Amino acid sequence: QTVVTQEPSLTVSPGGTVTLTCASSTGAVTSGYYPNWFQQKPGQAPRTLIYSTDYRHSWTPARFSGSLLGGKAALTLSDAQPEDEADYYCLLHYGGSHPWVFGGGTKLTVL
């Protein structure tokens, strides 16, 4: 069974920088996993922040960026704002019989 692992929780200071990561139990994450990152605030549906590793959605602030880092997909938030406090989920593509698997999510606190 494929497992995608994210940090359960992270804290960043306002104005600070934080990197969330997304690891695969199958090995290094590459662009072929088409990493997607979603932000979810309480009571709201998830919304896409980053897709296909490093593409920002039209509504994604420039302070969010996606990359591959040390064999993982990564979401970096620079100049964190209070409104960035949310749950963040990554999603990786595996193809075959189970095309997509979500990570467990990271609860990001801006404090």
Added chain:
Amino acid sequence: QVQVEESGPGLVKPSETLSLACTVSGDSINSGAYYWTWIRQPAGKGLEWIGRALTTGGVNYNPSLKSRLTISLDTSKNQLSLKLSSVTAADTAVYYCARQTGVPEVRFDPWGQGILVTVSS
């Protein structure tokens, strides 16, 4: 602008079949090669990819749900449907539908607002 909206009963009895629809507006559901996708989220927990139907044919299911799951497209109604049989309390969740685009810019957009389905007698 394409929008999607989930609908269906909010309460299903254990052992029965959960049936949901996702209505697409703003475009035809079969215009372009898209994967119409179901995702769910139990209360207080993470997201789970359920399965998808491709506009050009074919479906893929989460192996953990495959034996109970049917996903299909109804082009006459411009809808994506989900049927999950033999439900238990573990199937209680908010169910979302979303459109997935194909390579190289693979993204999930739009998402619906979700529908809460509770499995209880």
